[in-house]
Amino acid sequence: MSTHLVCALLITALSSSAFAQTSLEQQAAKEQGLILYNQNKAVSAAPFLTVAAEAGDHEAQYFLGECLRKKNHYMNAEARKWYEASAAQDDLYAMIQLGRSEKNLCELSQDCPTRKKAPIEWLNEAQRLAKPKAEQGDAEAMFIMYQLTIDQDWLEKSANAGNAIAQYWMAIGEQEGSGVFLLPWKRSESIAKWLKASSEGGYPKAMMAYVAVLYKEGDMAGVRHWLEEVAKTGEQNAVSTYGAYLTHTPDRVGYPLDLVKGYGLVSLLKELDGGGSAQVYLEEKLPEIAAKMTPKQIKEANEFAKNWKATHPPLSFFPDKLSR
Structure with missing residues (x-):
């Protein structure tokens, strides 16, 4: 060579x-x-x-x-x-x-x-690209078409095709009065159906909304399950709420008392310094939990938090991708 x-x-x-x-x-x-x-x-x-x-x-x-x-x-x-x-x-x-x-x-x-390009040209270009995909059954493209046209049919098609975000917005729309239901409880059933589907699709905002529905229905086993599942996604409100309920500050859904895990979870909010109102909550909640703990338990809780952070997604507010 x-x-x-x-x-x-x-x-x-x-x-x-x-x-x-x-x-x-x-x-x-x-x-x-x-x-x-x-x-x-x-x-x-x-x-x-x-x-x-x-x-x-x-x-x-x-x-x-x-x-x-x-x-x-x-x-x-x-x-x-x-x-x-x-x-x-x-x-x-x-x-x-x-x-x-x-x-x-x-x-x-x-x-x-x-x-x-003028704004309308960009919207037309987006529709030109999205519509063929939507017509071929692409669930995200259907949701894009809804964003472009505000045509409720596209939102429902996207939801039926399995788009978790579209399913969430179907539920929110029905909560706000969209859709026709001859019997009042049919609306509630439909809202719960969409939120459950979206939750099973992994959308954290839907999970939190579904937790609220289950709590209202008195299904505490369902609340405990879904609150833990959404906390695993890193949704900051779920993490803090799950932690508070584990430490019985307060005890609202029947979790067994676990001060170490609960304190560790709530302490994770420290990384949100500068993000939202989490710091105000943290400064009030952590001392309340710590008052129930020994120094050894707090040390164990800090180690738990370290391990959780290494094995779970980062904390997030999950802002809408298409923000205003």
Whole structure:
């Protein structure tokens, strides 16, 4: 084998290794950015998402646009740039956000960005891409069509096709009066049906809503099961509620007393510093639980929290992907 060929192969191998390493770093940055974004820490998330966005990751570009729009409270030039980069890769969510930006606060300060397409053009493009997939039975595409048209039929089709988010919104819509039910209890049955289906599909918001339905019905065994299941997803309210009920502060659903596990779970909310109202709850609840514990139990609880964090998804508020 010639020296030139050996050198060429070596350079190729080294380049491939460097590319793979960079990709791993970009993916790790994206994942960290999404964790922070889902904890309502958009400002902290932006630098991490930027790493992956600049490498061309359309999902990172979309969420970076979300971070920048939320930070500035309107569709500024920087946010639009990343939405457009994502939309250029056929990201339907980015197209919808661009399509929703008809009127913005930037008009008051007269610094609106130059648009590649008008909002209606982005919405039309999203519909052009989504409709064929929806007509072929793609449940997410059906949900996208609902977002684009506000046609309830698309939402129901998506829900019937198994989209957990669509199932959740079917339930919410019926709770707010949509749909026709000749008998009042049929509405309640339908709401519970959709929430159960969405919960079984793994959607945390539906799980929490279903817990409330089961509690109202007096099904404490169901409440205990689903509250534990949703806590395992990292839903921050579920984690804190599950922990409080385990420590009987208060005892509302009949869990056996477990101070170690309960304290450990509630203490996880520390990582939400700066995200929502979790810190206020934490500062009140942890001392209340600790007053019932020995120093040894608190040490065990801290170890439990460490192990839980290593084996479960990060805490999250699970914000809607298509936020306003």
